[in-house]
Amino acid sequence: MRFVADLHIHSKYSRACSRDCDLEHLTWWARRKGISLVGTGDFTHPAWYDHLTENLVEAGPGLFRLREDLDREIDRTLPPSLAAAPVRFMLSVEISTIYKRDGHTRKVHHLVYMPDLESAARFNARMARIGNIGSDGRPILGLDSRDLLETTLECGGYLVPAHVWTPWFAVLGSKSGFDAVADCYADLAGHVFAVETGLSSDPDMNRRVSSLDGYRLVSNSDAHSPPALGREATVFDTDLDYYAVRRALETGEGFGGTLEFFPEEGKYHVDGHRKCGVRMEPEETLAHNGICPVCAKPLTVGVLSRVEELADRDVPAPAGGFTSLVPLPEVVGEILGVGPKSKKVLAQVDKLTAALGPELVILRDVPVDDIAAHSPLLAEAVARLRRGEVVRDSGYDGEYGVIRVFEPGELTRRAASLALFDAEPAAPAEPARAPRKAPAQSAAEAPPPVAAPAPVGGSLLDGLDPEQRAAAAVEGGPLLIIAGPGTGKTRTLTHRIADLVTSRGVPASSCLAITFTRRAAEEMAERLAALAPEHAAGLTIATFHSLGVLVLREHHAAVGLSASFGVADPDRQLEVARTLVADGKAAKALVEARDERYLAALREQDLVDFDDLISLPLELLEGSPELVAAYRDRWRWVSVDEYQDVDEQQYRLLRLLAPPDGDLTAIGDPDQAIYRFRGADVGFFLRFREDFPTARVVHLTRNYRSSAAVVRGALEVIAPSSLVPGRELTPMVDHGDAAIGVHHAASEAAEAAFVARTVEQVLGGASFHAFDSGRVSSDGTRGLGFSDFAVLYRTDRQSRALVEALTRSGLPFQKRSHDRLAGRPGVARIAHEVGHAPGGTVLERVRAVAGDDHTAYELLKPLAAECGADVERFRAELALGVEVDTWDPRADRISLLTLHASKGLEFPVVFVVGCEDGLLPMRWPGDDDADAVDEERRLLFVGMTRAQRHLFLSHTTARPRSPFLAPLESFEQVGEARPRRRRKGTQLSLL
Structure with missing residues (x-):
């Protein structure tokens, strides 16, 4: 059976995706396009996983179809030429991994496929231990690509590197990838047998790189709305089942090639700067040494240049088996002189598909004479398209290119003698794509810290300063x-x-x-x-x-x-005290007072x-x-x-x-x-x-840790109450022009949003949405992973807004606290019993203590929130009975912790939030202890000196600014103090 598959799409739970990305709309559009197999996308998202479970039924090995009643409703809305065409779904998800390896920040997207819902659920539980899978259908995880592949294989699935050439987020991307796919997946590279070429390249380009010879080259739409289905796709000639598709990708038998964008239409095809309106071919980029002639900053190097960089063949090996197309609405829109999403275009495409069949069939297979009966111009356009005779205007730096079938002015001349469709001629208009403006960020790109000299010579002391x-x-x-x-x-x-x-x-x-x-x-x-x-x-x-x-x-x-x-932990201490007094508060008082009766009871129990x-x-x-x-x-x-x-x-x-x-x-x-x-x-x-x-x-x-600015600022803050006469601290590492940023936020929520936004900027973007929205427009500081960021605060209560903001942004984090179980004796008891019970699953180990699953989940839920974990993880683990684990030790996450807990740690990027009088220094009513205020100043000194490259200090309008910030008036103010009307491209000035 020959069929078309689109195995990279997104649901309505992915950021910047249409609300229509549900199973019903996806099925309707797949039939209209002529696609038989569609990826579900986003199966790691709890709500979407539930939607899949409720609305899909098994339909052949490893595949699913829409529930019968829903499927019949869709048939009623389609013409006979499209109704009843089989549409099957394969469980898929795109995972974004951001991590450090070999001193570089790696940002790689991957497509993961699973054969059944049980395997997907196991995979979800494993991913929930890495980061937050509930905030975005395309989760952002601090996990090495190799480790993601390992987990995929252990759960019974397979992995395909996504849009492999995209500069910012791909295995071969110029900004954060590798020079070979095998390097990315290390010892498990042999388990990768296909790569997705992406919209900005085609198979001929890829075959110039011999290291890709061993991989099947696949294409998919990466659709963010149902109408975008099939803009790229893969053709198979196999049985319609998961395992047959996988075998075709592994062996090539039954692999029928791909349907492609013209690569120039992809938004990262050539080099340039969108904000400057600069677009360059690879040879021009080389002539300018990769620097934008307008702003003098590095250009975004596109796919064509990256292919040239890695190519080891002047003439590509024959790739064959692919067809380059332009989506039918774009062709019709060009003829009508309107946008491809206009009502006029949609009406014409409705008529065409009702008469001639699905869109992909019209573009590839319907005889030109049959098309001419509806529109001679469309027939001419399709004929040219099939011959590859198109006008190409290349995309660059996130700006889609434009592919035209007719030369400029040609439609105007033809319109005089030919009807465009069954309607009056429309005034021709050429779609203009003005570059979107976005102010450049000024994040410093600092070299890694220089360590103290290593020992040399014959003495261990020779390497010391x-x-x-x-x-x-x-x-x-x-x-x-x-x-x-x-x-x-x-x-x-x-x-x-x-x-x-x-x-x-x-x-x-x-x-x-x-x-x-x-x-x-x-x-x-x-x-x-x-x-x-x-x-x-x-x-x-x-x-x-x-x-x-x-x-x-x-x-x-x-x-x-x-x-x-034995040594009694706090739970055991309370148990012993309760043998003396029944009341819990009284028992706690005995422990705190170290009452003689309590101590005697301890000794009796050894x-x-x-x-x-x-x-x-x-x-x-x-x-x-x-x-x-x-x-x-x-x-x-x-x-x-x-x-x-x-x-x-x-x-x-x-x-x-x-x-x-x-x-x-x-x-x-x-x-x-x-x-x-x-x-x-x-x-x-x-x-x-x-x-x-x-x-x-x-x-x-x-000082071998911090930038000169951090050292200077910290010394100025501690000077009024330093206990070291003539305090000196000399910076010994060069972090470039890194400075301290001071931010004034309108509220605690705005302060937390500033933290999340700035993490993305310093990281150089954590998602495509960050670039498309204008929040990020540069590489940021290279060589950073999520674990290089810490957010410090005076009291644990301040973490709530941060947890919400980071969760909303999809950024992985962990909340570290000395007192995370304080005030929650029920949770502490459950956690203690689960942690010390021998073996078993969460379900088995908690049931004995909590009595039932629901009670256990309700008790564990606040603990999850306190720890910064995804509470859905607990629900998944309880339901599946998987082994107890908190965080996967391989996970890379932002640290949220109190200033006290930060002592002894260091991070390249540090935020200290809540720098306000009443929080830092913490002031109690009637307390004017000068020694206490001096210690609070030392606490800020400790927090500031945790920073290596970048330090951000923030405060809100809720309280007066901390007097400790007075010496920092000369340091850079970042961000805006109060909400303003949203403007496209507004962005923080960073260090």
């Missing part, structure tokens, strides 16, 4: 290292420890390194394992709490515990809580000078990271472990002391030289 080396080389005794942000604090400390054990004869067992978080401890251990692999196993690297566990394990009997005592992990070892040591001496003898070299964050008990513990003249190294920055709310006291850092009178002090002032 002079300040780092001076600190790491101190022989012994107390040492205080004041390390500004981005100055290589962890690098200096780990090199010092590694040098002690490898070059200075210090036994590894004598070294104790303490930090505050498990992540920091793991990072330190990894670095030391690389620097001193033969000694790393003997080092003790711990957090304060894991150090407490070690001491208690060794001396458990002294505090009435067994050797296998448990300690987190506070015990510090207080009990402290009691042991303070009551036993012999034990103190033993530990001092065991760990003669003690190093403490983030010393500014110690609290009173941790300070006392350290003083016991390290004598005043001992070999204690403390490293940190008092201007980054931000944890007073949990008991930390920067005063202990400031009195270090009093506690250790012989201490050496070394400053690290060379």
Whole structure:
């Protein structure tokens, strides 16, 4: 059976697509066009998946048709020449992946096909762990193309790279692709057997590139509205089933070629700048070195130039099997001198298809004499079209080209003697396509950060800068290292420890390194394992709490515990307290007060809580000078990271472990002391030289993280209350002309929209819609992925507007918080039980706790929202019974997190939102504590210095602007302060 297939379309749930993109309209237009097989598009979108499930029925292996009652209704609206033609659907979706690989930002679109709804549902559940699949029918995911292919194969489907030459979003695109399809899919490249050539190229162009010889070249419409179906399509001569189509693509048997646009009509065929009205052929582009002669910025390099760049054949190998066409409404519109969507054109096409059959049949097969009976001019146009005799006006930089069948003025002459159709001649008019104007963005294209020098020579210290080396080389005794942000604090400390054990004869067992978080401890251990692999196993690297566990394990009997005592998490603590009081609030109060009855109940169950992990070892040591001496003898070299964050008990513990003249190294920055709310006291850092009178002090002032503008701005912000006299910080990396942007928004929602819009601009666009709408018009900053963006805020409540804006924009994100389960004991309980139950699916593991599926879903739903996850994922997982998982570790996502949670992290692009008096600084009624305000200033300093390339600070009209921004008056204001009437092409000025 010979049939036409269009396997790349979109539903009404895709951005910038017609509301008529539903199954009924798609079926009606497929019959009118003469298309037998249509992709469903968008099956990952929850609402569209439900629509497919409800309205499609199986019709042959791996294919579907419209429900019988709906199909009959459509037949009644069509003439006999079109009614009852079979239309089948194949499950399809276009996935946009944006990620970093080999130092470049990759933006690649893919077509994924599945043989049944169950396979599609499994795929959807997997994709929901990567990002938000519910905001756009063409989801944007931070996933490597290779990993997307792997998941597709695991779910039983196949993948075809979409519109492979498109500059911005394609596997071979000039802006963000690869030089070969195989490079994109790495070790799984052998599973790709077809590529979609796109509207701006044809098979002859593609066959100039020999690396494409092993792929079937397919074409599809990428229709955003039903009338666009079939503008490009693929012909098959197989049984009408999924597996036969797949075999034809794999083997070539039954593959009948393609129906093509003339490639010049594609909107990225040649090079140019739409906003400047500049269009160039490849040789002209080379002569101008790829620079626009109007604005002096890089041109958008089109498909023709990209093919020339990769071509290794002067004469294409015979591609054969394709026909270039112009859609029938465009031909009729040219004859009538009106647009192809006009009522006059639609009426004529209705008459033609009723009399002669589907549009594609008229263009390809109906005898010219039969067409001439309706319109001699149309007959002449079709004859020329079949011979390829057309006038070509090439598209460029997102602007469609124009293909004409008649020479300028020719229709005017012919109209005098020939009727256009069965109507009076219409005044000829040539469609004008004026370039749309869009102001250029000024995002800086900065080189990647330059790392601190790598070790060379015979000593581990040779690769350090002079300040780092001076600190790491101190022989012994107390040492205080004041390390500004981005100055290589962890690098200096780990090199010092590694040098002690490898070059200075210090036994590894004598070294104790303490930090505050498990992540920091793991990072330190990894670095030391690389620097001193033969000694790393003997080092003790711990957090304060894991150090407490070690001491208690060794001396458990002294505090009435067994050797296998447990550590109670918050849920277990409440359980223990509830054995003493029934009321939940009263139980929580017992825990918070560390009531003696509660502590006794813990001990009865052989448990300690987190506070015990510090207080009990402290009691042991303070009551036993012999034990103190033993530990001092065991760990003669003690190093403490983030010393500014110690609290009173941790300070006392350290003083016991390290004598005043001992070999204690403390490293940190008092201007980054931000944890007073949990008991930390920067005063202990400031009195270090009093506690250790012989201490050496070394400053690290060379910043290897941030741009010069970020460093300058951060220093100006911290200056009024800096705890480091003469604070210095010198930028050591070149990020070009990157600056700090300050934005004033009309509301919290507008501020969040600014964040989403600016992410797209800095990223150089995350979708075609970003370019078509004028929001983005350049490459942005190259080499970025979603995980390179962070949005920081003072309170968790501020994240709500951000979650909504990013979800609306289809941008993948994760919400990271220390307290994500706070105030949700039911959710915490479910999550705890699910997380610790052995094996099983979500359905099985939650049912035992929640009682039924509905209750489990309702309890998990707020947790999903708190975590920035797609709540549909939970519904899908519960329904399908798939394995429990939160986020796929391969996913690349924007980070949303509090300023406190950002400590120790760094990102190329940082937004700090809510820079308002009352939020930053946070002010409580009646609280005029100057120390608290100083710490809030330090909190902003920490947030600002997380940024490497770009930093945006924003505030709204809801509160007065933060006084901390006063020193930044000279920095660039970006965006608009209040809503204005929408203008086409309005765009932010970026860095």
